[in-house]
Amino acid sequence: MADRKELHPPRFAHWMLLSVIPLKDRGFLLDDFRDVFDEMSESDGSRAAQLWYWRQAIKTVPEFFMYSIYLGITMLGNYIKIAFRNMKRQKVYSFINIMGLAVGMACCLLILLFVQDELSYDRYNEHADRIYRIAGDFNMGGQNFNTATICAPAAEAVKAEFPEIVETVRFRADGSYILRNGDISFRESRVVYADSTFFKLFTIPLLEGDPSTALHAPNTMIISESTSEKYFGNQNPVGKSLRIDNSDDFAVTGVYRDIPGNSHFNFDVIFSMASRAESRQTTWLSNNFNTYILLRENADPAELETKFPALLRKNMNAEVERFFGISYEALEKAGKGSATYYLQPLTDIHLNSDLIAELGVNSDIKYVYIFTAIALFILVIACINFVNLSTARSAGRATEVGVRKAIGSFRKQLVSQFLTESLVVSFAALVIAVFITLAVLPYFNALSGKTLMFTSLLNPGTMLFVIVVSVSAGLLAGLYPALYISAICPVNIFSEKRISGKGNGLLRSGLVVFQLTTSIVLVISTIVVYNQLGFIQNKKIGFNKEQVLVLGNTYLLDTQVQTFKDIISNNPGVVSATVSGYLPAQGSHNSSAVFPDGKLDDASATSMNCWSVDNDYIKTMGMNIVLGRDFSRDFLTDSSNVIINQAAVKQFGWDKPLERKLSKAINNRGGMRSYDVIGVVEDFHFESLRNNIEPLVLFLEPNNIKISVRIQTDDIAGIIGFIRGEWNKLAPGQPFEYSFLDDRFNNMYQAERKLGSIFSVFAALAIFIGCLGLLGLASYMAELKTKEIGIRKTLGASDSVIMMMLTREFVKWITVANIIAWPVGWYIMDRWLQNYAYRYEMGIGIFLLSGLIALTVALVTISYQALKASRAKPVDSLRYQ
Amino acid sequence: MDGPMKFLTRQEELVLLTVHTINRETTLKEIRRLLIEHTGKEWSISSVYVPLDRLDVNGLLESRIGQPSSTRGGKAKKYYSITEEGKSALVELRELADSLWKRIDGFAING
Numbered sequence A: 001m002a003d004r005k006e007l008h009p010p011r012f013a014h015w016m017l018l019s020v021i022p023l024k025d026r027g028f029l030l031d032d033f034r035d036v037f038d039e040m041s042e043s044d045g046s047r048a049a050q051l052w053y054w055r056q057a058i059k060t061v062p063e064f065f066m067y068s069i070y071l072g073i074t075m076l077g078n079y080i081k082i083a084f085r086n087m088k089r090q091k092v093y094s095f096i097n098i099m100g101l102a103v104g105m106a107c108c109l110l111i112l113l114f115v116q117d118e119l120s121y122d123r124y125n126e127h128a129d130r131i132y133r134i135a136g137d138f139n140m141g142g143q144n145f146n147t148a149t150i151c152a153p154a155a156e157a158v159k160a161e162f163p164e165i166v167e168t169v170r171f172r173a174d175g176s177y178i179l180r181n182g183d184i185s186f187r188e189s190r191v192v193y194a195d196s197t198f199f200k201l202f203t204i205p206l207l208e209g210d211p212s213t214a215l216h217a218p219n220t221m222i223i224s225e226s227t228s229e230k231y232f233g234n235q236n237p238v239g240k241s242l243r244i245d246n247s248d249d250f251a252v253t254g255v256y257r258d259i260p261g262n263s264h265f266n267f268d269v270i271f272s273m274a275s276r277a278e279s280r281q282t283t284w285l286s287n288n289f290n291t292y293i294l295l296r297e298n299a300d301p302a303e304l305e306t307k308f309p310a311l312l313r314k315n316m317n318a319e320v321e322r323f324f325g326i327s328y329e330a331l332e333k334a335g336k337g338s339a340t341y342y343l344q345p346l347t348d349i350h351l352n353s354d355l356i357a358e359l360g361v362n363s364d365i366k367y368v369y370i371f372t373a374i375a376l377f378i379l380v381i382a383c384i385n386f387v388n389l390s391t392a393r394s395a396g397r398a399t400e401v402g403v404r405k406a407i408g409s410f411r412k413q414l415v416s417q418f419l420t421e422s423l424v425v426s427f428a429a430l431v432i433a434v435f436i437t438l439a440v441l442p443y444f445n446a447l448s449g450k451t452l453m454f455t456s457l458l459n460p461g462t463m464l465f466v467i468v469v470s471v472s473a474g475l476l477a478g479l480y481p482a483l484y485i486s487a488i489c490p491v492n493i494f495s496e497k498r499i500s501g502k503g504n505g506l507l508r509s510g511l512v513v514f515q516l517t518t519s520i521v522l523v524i525s526t527i528v529v530y531n532q533l534g535f536i537q538n539k540k541i542g543f544n545k546e547q548v549l550v551l552g553n554t555y556l557l558d559t560q561v562q563t564f565k566d567i568i569s570n571n572p573g574v575v576s577a578t579v580s581g582y583l584p585a586q587g588s589h590n591s592s593a594v595f596p597d598g599k600l601d602d603a604s605a606t607s608m609n610c611w612s613v614d615n616d617y618i619k620t621m622g623m624n625i626v627l628g629r630d631f632s633r634d635f636l637t638d639s640s641n642v643i644i645n646q647a648a649v650k651q652f653g654w655d656k657p658l659e660r661k662l663s664k665a666i667n668n669r670g671g672m673r674s675y676d677v678i679g680v681v682e683d684f685h686f687e688s689l690r691n692n693i694e695p696l697v698l699f700l701e702p703n704n705i706k707i708s709v710r711i712q713t714d715d716i717a718g719i720i721g722f723i724r725g726e727w728n729k730l731a732p733g734q735p736f737e738y739s740f741l742d743d744r745f746n747n748m749y750q751a752e753r754k755l756g757s758i759f760s761v762f763a764a765l766a767i768f769i770g771c772l773g774l775l776g777l778a779s780y781m782a783e784l785k786t787k788e789i790g791i792r793k794t795l796g797a798s799d800s801v802i803m804m805m806l807t808r809e810f811v812k813w814i815t816v817a818n819i820i821a822w823p824v825g826w827y828i829m830d831r832w833l834q835n836y837a838y839r840y841e842m843g844i845g846i847f848l849l850s851g852l853i854a855l856t857v858a859l860v861t862i863s864y865q866a867l868k869a870s871r872a873k874p875v876d877s878l879r880y881q
Numbered sequence B: 001m002d003g004p005m006k007f008l009t010r011q012e013e014l015v016l017l018t019v020h021t022i023n024r025e026t027t028l029k030e031i032r033r034l035l036i037e038h039t040g041k042e043w044s045i046s047s048v049y050v051p052l053d054r055l056d057v058n059g060l061l062e063s064r065i066g067q068p069s070s071t072r073g074g075k076a077k078k079y080y081s082i083t084e085e086g087k088s089a090l091v092e093l094r095e096l097a098d099s100l101w102k103r104i105d106g107f108a109i110n111g
Helices: A011-020 A023-044 A046-089 A091-119 A154-161 A225-232 A301-324 A328-333 A346-352 A365-396 A398-406 A411-448 A460-486 A490-494 A502-538 A554-570 A617-621 A636-640 A646-652 A716-730 A741-747 A750-784 A786-794 A799-833 A844-871 B010-022 B028-039 B045-057 B084-110
Strands: A131-140 A143-147 A165-172 A177-181 A184-188 A191-194 A206-208 A220-224 A241-244 A248-256 A269-272 A290-295 A337-345 A548-552 A574-579 A591-596 A606-613 A625-628 A641-645 A661-665 A672-681 A696-700 A707-711 A737-740 B061-065 B078-082
Touching (some): A023 A046, A023 B028, A023 B045, A046 A091, A046 A411, A046 B045, A091 A346, A091 A365, A091 A411, A091 A750, A131 A346, A154 A290, A177 A225, A184 A225, A220 A225, A328 A337, A346 A365, A365 A411, A365 A460, A365 A502, A365 A750, A411 A460, A502 A844, A548 A716, A554 A574, A554 A707, A554 A716, A574 A617, A606 A646, A617 A707, A636 A641, A636 A672, A641 A646, A646 A672, A646 A696, A672 A696, A707 A716, A737 A741, A750 A799, A750 A844, A799 A844, B010 B028, B010 B078, B010 B084, B028 B045, B028 B078
Parallel strands (some): A191 A269, A606 A696, A641 A672
Antiparallel strands (some): A131 A143, A131 A337, A165 A191, A165 A290, A177 A184, A177 A241, A241 A248, A548 A707, A548 A737, A574 A707, A591 A661, A625 A672, A641 A696, B061 B078
16 A cells, blocks of 8 residues: 555645635535545556646636526526516515615715815815915914914015925905996906916916916916806907996906815906005015915925924014014014914815815815715615614514425525625615706705716716625625525524524614613704704894895996985985995904003903994984984084993993093004994894804994995885986996895804705604604514404404504504704704704704604504505405314 | 427437436436447546536426435435427427438439
8 A cells, every 4th residue: 555645635736626616515626626536546556646646636616606606606696587576476575675775876876976065165276285374373462363364575585595485475355346338337256366376286278378478477367167168159259348337448358267165265257466556565564475485395384384483583573563662572472372384184174174265265184074874864764674674574484484494495595595685775775866866956056056967977987886885785784684584593483482682682673772862962953053043033133124225336436326315315216325334244254452441551452343334324223222322413523432332341341431531542543532422222133143242332433335225115026126227327337236134144154044954854754764664573573463453353353453562562653762862962062052052942843843853744644554454354364274 | 380490409309319218307417428438439527417417497498406316425416307399399309300301212212
């Protein structure tokens, strides 16, 4: 007998075989291989046998490999066929399951689009990772300002001083301008001045004109594609000019592609910075320029930041000494004032920056988190339903399982079958979700104020992510019922003991309660948001915002402002009119340092809002004087008097305000003027109710930017027509612009309104998905209890008793859900309401209402099933014995 | 004619035919030996197994796992035998081939 060792087939070849051999006949095939090997060893010697084995292995590996794949695919195909057959058999249940999951997935897709967009802001710029904005953190007399703007000379200074800065660009936003090309005239608000280096930092293609010269010369401008179309139609505007604010002609030197939506700034018109004299200022104490820098590759922004303090000290010292009499260092040490520059990465601005003088309304990373959380919640609810329904319904298929087990189906096959089914449902749901998303996208865009496109999801990364998540959801959701079912003992099937799932009842109840709780919390949130909105609408705001027409651009009337105002006031439909650019609606901020009682030292300086108004302001706005008197033409000295609001009185700590004075600077050279307080006006909200009412001082000074008109008429169109007519007489060809004060006021709360809409949409969704889940569960329970119902009815129970019995468990779940949801909802909304200095108190009514809504909806959903079950004839249900 | 005709690959056909000639239940080992003998080609184990298994799955053969034998340390063996379906599939194939060959012979006769 030859050495045993030599009789073994070569190890590596054997290993190769092992790795591809089909599992089902593994043993037999290995035996056959071994047999032939042994025979050959005997007949032809061990070397030949080894050689043969090797040849076999090499030939066999690919064949077995392909065959295993083929087997796998046919088996999968089989499972899928059966899956579809099962779905057809249980149409209603399958539909509920797929729809529930599809809605959840559609939610996630939409939110994915939203989040993707929010995270992509400003990334269209080639150098996005190396662009930073220099922001300022200033401290003056105890007050802190964080600004997105810094001084004019800083850009040039940092570029000269720090070699790691390759290039800089400044923007100067300064309100809106009227542009005119012949008859075409509009007020453009998305306007900015920019340095000629604009194109070196930002990747905005210039469609017409030369980027290296376009913004060089003064009195030149470039416009966006859409703007060009608006003023010049199809013509190339380069070489032509537009009249700005009816005074200057600017030459158009370029047309640029519209700035993409996902950018933190968006300009339709860009003037050359050379046109702005202010840009050549050398003061470091005034901050009006948004300054961006481009860093060299591999430069460290943090390191650059450490160099800023020295720069500031050097450049600010001269001016600080002139105005404050001490050096910058001394000022800093005394804690009376300081200035810091810091860097903001470009890509951070949209989601994380909320400074004074931003170039646009930024978003907040909080919303990204909130929406992602909501999406996950809804998906989890949908998946929970899915698991619940699958488990419940698979109990109904117990018979099938029992039979299959009895004839020896392997547990693994069963699990595979169930897994395949849930994967099929998952994919079907995904496909439907895509259609739902496409259909809903326009409405979602309207809600979120974006222009999202479905195609942005079609990149390999995102698609892979979505598919992986769907597959995982399908697998996980299918795993539980699969394992649960395949572990059933077949004997039970043929006995009468159906699976009541008592042990798993707790899990299932828990899942239902979780779902109901989330829905109730969302309902509570929605109600609170809408209540707060109502509170805002109805709160006494200290002035009368109804029926007030606001006319804009009235400075265009020039010297004829008063004439215009008088003519209008004579109209019987007009109660009164006032000339002032300051409105009690967001945006009328103008803080200056005010000194009470003639004390002109630094310690007494208080920053307050200072508004320039006329004699008719308080009357027109419907404000209330609570102490003293209003401005009046009868008192010629009123130009040296002021009216302050109650908050100002509080700030100063005066108990007899009418005997007081205060002083304010009237020029940059330290000239002060003293004013007597002649009246106190009742506090009115001139910022959003999110903020406390700030101190305010009203000065009788001309400011003819706007005219506000209080009207009292049913014929609003007529009044507007009249006013427009008078306008055209006095300011022919100038754009007539009007709005209503209450509209402006409401605009402050756009964010809240959006939030309310979003919450109600999500609440509706959660309820919808929850109902689907309840429906499925209800039908399952009804089926489960068919026999019990039959027996009870035979023993004389009435239909209504049966109904109660069926709904009892649901009521129990809803009660528990309410108990959990109420404190959770209260806590969340209380946190949200903290944002508002003025808010309403949440009463018990909200929670009762939410609970009632949940109860009603749930009962309505299951009532059909319960009704049907309770009416069933005992004869039918007891038949299957 | 009932339903679409299932086509067999060459290997499947040969394997099926071989099983048929054996006329009792047989093992993969035996089938392979016969095939090597008759075709003169070296059939690898997998080139016999794959068609064999496909025929099994499609119902043209049936298989059973035998009792563990007393030899070979008590391992079980897998036995294959032809089914009625398998027999009729072979017959079908043969008749089809025959009728086509008749046409060719017809040409030969008629020139």
